[in-house]
Ligand SMILES: *[C@@H]1O[C@H](CO)[C@@H](O)[C@H](O)[C@H]1NC(C)=O
Ligand SMILES: *[C@@H]1O[C@H](CO)[C@@H](O)[C@H](O)[C@H]1NC(C)=O
């Protein structure tokens with residue numbers, strides 16, 4: 001059936017632009033198209049429900065009988081902030097998977113220590129290096145875009161194209177919002193968040209070229225909920241979640257083979273100096289546990305991993321309740337942070353940025 005085309009012409013003498021041609025089909029055009037699009041939507045939703053049921057059943061099956069995921073032997077992994085705490089543990093665990101490792105940190109001493117430990121372990125385990133260096137350390141401030149670009153060129157030349165990028169470097173900034181200085185705010189945002197743009201933009205082109213790669217972001221449970229005296233930090237973690245979630249959506253159709261994983265750990269006991277100021281109802285978790293969750297998440301290509309897992313469900317569930325209910329639960333399962341410069345007898349820190357740019361002098 002061919003629709004009739006009706007062209008209305010304006011009465012002569014008026015300067016309006018000529019109206020657009022109006023397409024009309026026979027009887028009740030509007031209600032018919034509305035009916036058709038509603039029917040199409042209904043069919044699509046029905047199909048979505050069927051597919052979702054199968055996907056949920058599949059997820060339940062795998063939760064009962066977990067698969068170990070892809071083999072990482074021989075992959076080149078770059079970890080930022082490899083010189084201390086979680087980054088160090090992540091580096092060691094990827095090396096134990098048979099990966100070649102690039103350790104990046106602003107702190108030369110810590111970074112070299114990690115490299116040395118990996119080499120020692122590899123020697124003991126007699127792991128083959130396949131003629132290329134198993135591990136190498138690089139000093140770089142990830143908040144410095146130019147330095148990150150130079151790093152990408154150098155690493156690619158010396159070690160090869162990076163398969164897995166782990167954005168872990170960051171600083172824990174603790175201050176009451178009133179006390180936050182512009183320097184602390186800028187530094188935290190640059191290191192904990194903006195750096196992700198520089199590293200991803202620098203390493204992604206190689207991944208796109210080969211149509212394979214994996215980008216990991218270490219966010220936090222503080223990307224789901226805010227924490228008092230942790231506002232700047234928490235804001236950067238929400239931002240990281242937003243970035244990764246958007247990238248997932250952007251890559252999902254055309255760059256399916258670039259995998260993304262965001263890790264949301266609860267508080268980790270990496271920093272004895274800061275822990276003194278933490279009062280919490282739930283036990284802290286160990287870097288070791290988080291690092292194995294990172295490796296597992298990468299192997300299984302999980303988009304989001306929360307450690308401990310129950311916190312993810314608890315926090316998602318809590319959203320069904322009024323804020324007053326959430327508040328009283330948080331009063332019982334509290335996490336209170338006293339900034340380091342407010343701890344009795346602590347003059348070690350001049351401000352809330354505890355490890356700030358440790359090792360900057362060495363650059
Ligand atoms: C990770 O992926 C596996 C399947 O590869 C799945 O069984 C598991 O539930 C996922 N875990 C999370 C936290 O999404
Ligand atoms: C935030 O830190 C201040 C000290 O600067 C402390 O007095 C206060 O109790 C802390 N707030 C919370 C909710 O932990």
Ligand SMILES: CC(=O)N[C@H]1CO[C@H](CO)[C@@H](O)[C@@H]1O
Nearest residue numbers: 168169170171172192218240
């Ligand atoms: C996303 C990111 O880089 N976050 C880091 C912010 O700082 C903390 C504390 O060092 C790190 O644990 C995070 O990895």
